[in-house]
Structure formats: structure tokens, C-alpha cells
Amino acid sequence: METIVTIGRQYGSGGRQVGKRLAAALGVPFYDKALIEEAAKKSGIDPRHFERGDETAANSFLFAVSMGLYGGAQLPAPMEYSVSDRIFFAQADVIRNAAENGPCVIVGRCADYILRERSDLLSVFLYAGKEDRVQRAVQEYGVAPERAEEQVQKMDKRRGSYYAYYTGRRWQDIANYGLSLDTGIFGVDGAARLLERAVLEREARG
């Protein structure tokens, strides 16, 4: 059975790079921020709203679309949804469509939660010690050294809140994931190879 890999990751853990290498090694599509653009394009919302997190723009088209998309859950009345929520619903739809199209690697965006009912899911969480993450923020993301620690904390807080808000789960809860690892121990390449092996072991069990 083929595998959909979702990767949640702490800021600065190199999770996006790991995911990209894993997708290349497995020969499957890789999705991350491109998701946002695809969702925007599909929904017809001005892409600038995605960047700004604009809460004022209402888009009944996206809302109408999204109503059918978010797992058929009982949703309250339309007016209660912010643009952020609608963007989330649209993204969830993109994620579900991607998974329907076959094996792939999806980084972030609560994909583990959105796809939680799938039996072909391998949900992964990547993290690292604070020093490793601060170093990566400076060296690879170009964050100013004096701001890097603050940036790491801020981004994790943001990701944790986003995850909690849309899933009702704790972001760093071991139970959300089939496998979690510290990229500081294995490096980006080592982590990608380990995950590739994990996919093979999972598929060997059928």
C-alpha cells in the first residue's frame, strides 16, 4: 500500500528540506506553501488576503465551496467564519485532493489532522534543540542573529496555536504522529533517509 506522508515541524528544524528530499527520494509530489496558492487560485480569493490574514474580506464563493469540503462536519452559520477559517477550509480541500491523487509528502497546514482517517497515512513530526534551530534560522533562513531566538519562539507559538485552533489537539503531542524525530541528531539528509526507510517498512507490512 502506498503512503501519504505528512510532516509537522518546529520552526528551524529543517522539516521542509527533509520533506523535499524525502519526496524526491520516493519520486512523489511535494506540497507546502504552494498549497496556499493553489487554494487561493481555486477559491477565487485575492491571494493578498492569504498573506495579510485579512479578516474583513468576505467571499461567499469560497465559503460555499468550503462548506462541502471540510469533512462534512456540522458547521455553524456562515457568518461566523473569518477569512482565515475559510482559507483553512480551502487548504484542507487542496490537501485532501492531493492525497486522493496518490502518494505525496505534505509539510505543515495540519495535514496530519485533515487526513487522519486515511489508512495510508504516515504522520511525522520533526523537531530539534533550540540551539540547532536558532543556528538554522540564522544560517539558512537569513534571520538576524540577535533576533533568531525570539523568532524561533514566536514561530513555534504561532504554529502551535494554529494547530490547536483548527484541530483541537496539542501540536507536539506524540499521539498525533506515527514517527517523530530530532533532526539535530540525524541531520536533514539522515532524517530524510530514515523517513524513506519508514515508508518502506510501513508499506512492507501492507
Place this chain on the structure above:
Amino acid sequence: METIVTIGRQYGSGGRQVGKRLAAALGVPFYDKALIEEAAKKSGIDPRHFERGDETAANSFLFAVSMGLYGGAQLPAPMEYSVSDRIFFAQADVIRNAAENGPCVIVGRCADYILRERSDLLSVFLYAGKEDRVQRAVQEYGVAPERAEEQVQKMDKRRGSYYAYYTGRRWQDIANYGLSLDTGIFGVDGAARLLERAVLEREARG
């Protein structure tokens, strides 16, 4: 650099079996309950106290030994220690000695915490869904089916409390571990192979 692997595990996750296979694959010693016996033998405490968790027997020899062993932490006055605490100190000593003797696999007993300062440590946590664990309890540990779910809950509660008491950390906190995985996804053999690969990847980084 060679690797000391510690394995924390939920009851019924098959963690002990995984550890045993991993140790065999790596060709290194495997430690689990044998630790208790070795600690008992070394300390001179009647091994029956280990089984019963007898709180009344005091053993000043073990206490004297353990004082020097538990990481040089500031310890309160001798009389405040229960036999359980003294057993823990003696076990911590056994674990430290095992690690000093070279690469090995150690299951349980807060070994990840006891060895946390070692740079050659790979700390692993193994878990599984409740259904998988109940099934293993019945099929492999011989627990009566009608009692299995209760047993799984009771044992996890016990392990979590033990861990929290002796380490001040949360047992299932992702941050305590370099790698965590769900044995329900990979199986015992698959998990052992993945961990073997993790050891090799870690050592390749040096």
C-alpha cells in the same frame, strides 16, 4: 561514535521485544529487568524487597553506595529515602555502569534521564494505539481479555508516575526523545530495523 540506546515504552507496545531485536542486530548487550537483579546483587538488599516494593526495610549499605551514585545531586538527609528510592539509585548506578562499558540497549527504568548528559545517547520512545496494546497484552503477555484494557491503563499510569517522580519530566514528552514511533504502524520487526538504521545514521554523523 558508538551509541547507547535507551527505550521508553508504553505497556503493550512491544518495546521490550523491539529492544531485544535491536540489541541482537547491533551485537550489543540488552538490559531490562535483569537490571533489577544486578542492582539487588550489587547492593546486598534482599531481592524480595524489589518485587514487593517493601517500604520498611532500610539498608544503610545501599544508601551509602547510592549517595555517591546519583549524579552527585544535592540529596536531602538519608532518613527521607524510601526503599524504592534507594532501589532507584542502585539501578541508576547499574545503568551508568552498563553505559560506561560500551554500546548497549536499555529498556525502561528512566535510563534516558539517567544518561541524559551522554553525547552518545539515542533516546527512543515506543508507543501504539490502545487496541494494538490491548491485543498484545492478551496474545503475548497472557492477560485475560476482560482485564486487558484496564491493565494497559494501569501500567501506563504507573510508568508515567514513576518517570515523573524520578525525573521531574513528563513521560510522553516528545522532547525527552531523539526518536519516537508507533509500533502499530511498523510492527516489532520493522521498528527494530528502523531503529537499527537510526543508530547507523546517528553514527555516520559522528
